[in-house]
Amino acid sequence: MSRWASARVAEIERRDEWIPIRDHFGVRAFGINAFRGDEPGDRVISEHREGWRGHEELYVVLEGHATFTIEGDEVDAPARTIVYVREPGALRGAVAKEAGTVVLAVGGEPGATFEPEDFEVIWPYANPALAHYRAGRYAEAAQTLREGLEAYPDSAGLRYDLACFSCLAGDRESALTQLREAIRREPRFRETARKDKDFAALRNDPEFAAAIA
Amino acid sequence: MTKPYEVLSIDDLDRIPVAEGLEWRPIRRRLGIRSFGTNAYTSERVGGWVVEEHVEGSGHEELYVVVSGRARFTLDGEELDAPAGTIVFLPEHDVSRKAVSEEEGTTVLALGGWPDKPFAPSAWEWYFEAYAHEPERGVEIMREGIAELGERPWLLYHLACQEALAGRRDDAREHLRRAIELDPALAERARDDDDLEGVEP
Numbered sequence: 001m002s003r004w005a006s007a008r009v010a011e012i013e014r015r016d017e018w019i020p021i022r023d024h025f026g027v028r029a030f031g032i033n034a035f036r037g038d039e040p041g042d043r044v045i046s047e048h049r050e051g052w053r054g055h056e057e058l059y060v061v062l063e064g065h066a067t068f069t070i071e072g073d074e075v076d077a078p079a080r081t082i083v084y085v086r087e088p089g090a091l092r093g094a095v096a097k098e099a100g101t102v103v104l105a106v107g108g109e110p111g112a113t114f115e116p117e118d119f120e121v122i123w124p125y126a127n128p129a130l131a132h133y134r135a136g137r138y139a140e141a142a143q144t145l146r147e148g149l150e151a152y153p154d155s156a157g158l159r160y161d162l163a164c165f166s167c168l169a170g171d172r173e174s175a176l177t178q179l180r181e182a183i184r185r186e187p188r189f190r191e192t193a194r195k196d197k198d199f200a201a202l203r204n205d206p207e208f209a210a211a212i213a
Numbered sequence: 214m215t216k217p218y219e220v221l222s223i224d225d226l227d228r229i230p231v232a233e234g235l236e237w238r239p240i241r242r243r244l245g246i247r248s249f250g251t252n253a254y255t256s257e258r259v260g261g262w263v264v265e266e267h268v269e270g271s272g273h274e275e276l277y278v279v280v281s282g283r284a285r286f287t288l289d290g291e292e293l294d295a296p297a298g299t300i301v302f303l304p305e306h307d308v309s310r311k312a313v314s315e316e317e318g319t320t321v322l323a324l325g326g327w328p329d330k331p332f333a334p335s336a337w338e339w340y341f342e343a344y345a346h347e348p349e350r351g352v353e354i355m356r357e358g359i360a361e362l363g364e365r366p367w368l369l370y371h372l373a374c375q376e377a378l379a380g381r382r383d384d385a386r387e388h389l390r391r392a393i394e395l396d397p398a399l400a401e402r403a404r405d406d407d408d409l410e411g412v413e414p
């Protein structure tokens with residue numbers, strides 16, 4: 001087995017805009033991914049905070065030109081710009097200003113051994129499940145994640161998504177069970193569920209209210 | 214109030230000459246990153262180093278990104294052509310690695326850390342920078358390193374060197390003595406080090 005590996009960014013198989021560098025190489029010491037916006041206006045960094053996992057994040061514009069928005073400040077970021085977001089709780093996002101913009105994102109939690117995120121690990125199941133979800137095939141989406149649950153029983157993210165898809169498929173029991181389990185593993189999902197439209201059918205259900213209380 | 218973020222261009226990074234055309238462009242220390250190591254390296258001339266020849270004695274796994282230009286890596290004796298946009302990942306710390314610039318202004322971004330424990334900065338970040346300044350400033354930089362990382366033998370050793378270069382022989386003697394206390398192997402290095410001429414531990 002080779003003791004090193006190489007690839008060009010453009011050769012790594014994409015997952016929508018996401019170029020999964022960490023997963024491709026099996027990097028274990030820090031998080032690293034790239035995101036590509038094919039057209040101007042495409043999102044290259046989703047609007048998010050890192051507060052729940054305490055990551056500091058470094059972004060490097062490798063190609064093209066991006067516009068970052070951080071805590072409401074607009075930051076012009078041509079190629080070779082480095083953006084360091086020190087505060088995990090800062091709201092940040094970026095869109096491509098030029099076609100073919102590529103942004104590298106590197107992150108980790110100071111003082112902690114790095115662990116890959118849920119969404120990277122469960123992708124082989126989450127990706128086909130999302131395709132069913134987008135096509136309105138909610139029962140099939142839920143079934144795909146149930147298969148994923150056998151491989152990753154500790155994944156809070158997978159259980160949360162399964163709760164959403166179960167709810168949309170009309171499976172109240174599964175939705176409530178998986179939501180409770182997701183929140184038990186990752187309390188941040190309580191807040192997410194409060195605003196999540198996927199749970200519209202349970203909004204007036206007392207057991208749902210208790211789960212997110 | 215301090216902003217929760219900082220923005221700069223790779224072109225704004227300091228250039229600290231190291232060897233064979235390689236310029237160290239500190240990122241981690243400049244920004245105060247605490248969860249992984251990261252720096253850029255540039256060579257303005259073809260054939261200059263963009264990754265110095267080394268094995269990763271720290272035990273880090275390392276990932277290199279060719280940001281601009283074109284580099285030629287040599288990894289355990291095997292050559293790799295690496296135009297801009299190439300990523301090279303070395304999970305094994307003892308792979309011998311080197312990269313030279315194939316185009317003027319080639320820049321490589323390096324990232325590193327341990328897979329099984331939290332990141333901690335390396336002492337070399339301070340002493341590489343110290344030697345790029347006048348000795349008085351070098352002394353300050355080494356003291357900053359000790360304030361951040363604590364008493365490490367190499368930090369004390371290079372503090373002693375900077376103090377000797379600044380003409381502060383008593384301070385140099387004291388810090389060299391302490392460095393050798395912590396790592397007796399440094400005594401031999403000190404004997405042959407021109408920076409420490411006339412400084413007996």
